[in-house]
Amino acid sequence: MKSQANIFIWVFACILLLNSCGSVSLQPIEIVNEVKRLKTNKDKQKYLEKIFEDDQKFRQGQSSNLWARYGTDSPQFVEYREALNYRDSINLVKVETYFEYFGHPLKVDVGDLASQVPYLVIHHSNSYEDRERNFPILFDAYNSGILEEEDFAFYLNRMHEMKFGDLLIPKGHYKEKDKIDEIIDKLDLGNSI
Numbered sequence: 001m002k003s004q005a006n007i008f009i010w011v012f013a014c015i016l017l018l019n020s021c022g023s024v025s026l027q028p029i030e031i032v033n034e035v036k037r038l039k040t041n042k043d044k045q046k047y048l049e050k051i052f053e054d055d056q057k058f059r060q061g062q063s064s065n066l067w068a069r070y071g072t073d074s075p076q077f078v079e080y081r082e083a084l085n086y087r088d089s090i091n092l093v094k095v096e097t098y099f100e101y102f103g104h105p106l107k108v109d110v111g112d113l114a115s116q117v118p119y120l121v122i123h124h125s126n127s128y129e130d131r132e133r134n135f136p137i138l139f140d141a142y143n144s145g146i147l148e149e150e151d152f153a154f155y156l157n158r159m160h161e162m163k164f165g166d167l168l169i170p171k172g173h174y175k176e177k178d179k180i181d182e183i184i185d186k187l188d189l190g191n192s193i
Contacts, residue, residue: 028093035097041109048098048105048114051091055121058084091121092130099134104141115146123155128162131155132189139193142180149176156183163187 038044058080070076095118098105107115119141122134142152153176160168160183168186170179184190 031090031094031097035094035101038098038102044098044102044105045110045114048110048117051094051121052113052117054087055091055117055124058087085126088121088124088126092125095121096134099137104137104144104146106144107146115141116151119147119151119155123158128159131159131162132187132192135159135189136192139189149180153180153183156180156187159183159187 034047038047099118104118105115109115118134119138122131122138125131138147138152138155141147142149157167157179160166164186168179168183170182184193
């Protein structure tokens, strides 16, 4: 457990440094080496599916069970949220490192599940900056048909909520694409695409 705490401190420090440096890219060397070893599409698929598995094992029922049993202010729930945030931070570094070497994964290369992992991981970030930084690559994935319209609209609406404190609820009849365009305008993301 002590070595796990040391790893957490090291990764957290790297993530803080990464966020504070703006354009400077810094990832723990183990993650860079993992990604560099991905030679085939099958390797990439397994790598991304493992990230998905790690992401989901923390979420499957634990949150609601702890919340119902102990409450959100309990040490048990706080410990769970810290562990979840730690896992999400590592997964984000893994996905962003993957992007640097390979770009966004294509369904035809890695399958449907693995191609959705970047969206899922970025969507789980509690940081507006993380979402904004990764917006251009997810926008390209949306335009390429990798990312479904509803998922991309959900992602953007969560950004809207983070920035303005509420979800965008369009008036009248609208198409998902119209909602996406409106949120991109409101968030002033047009310059990054």
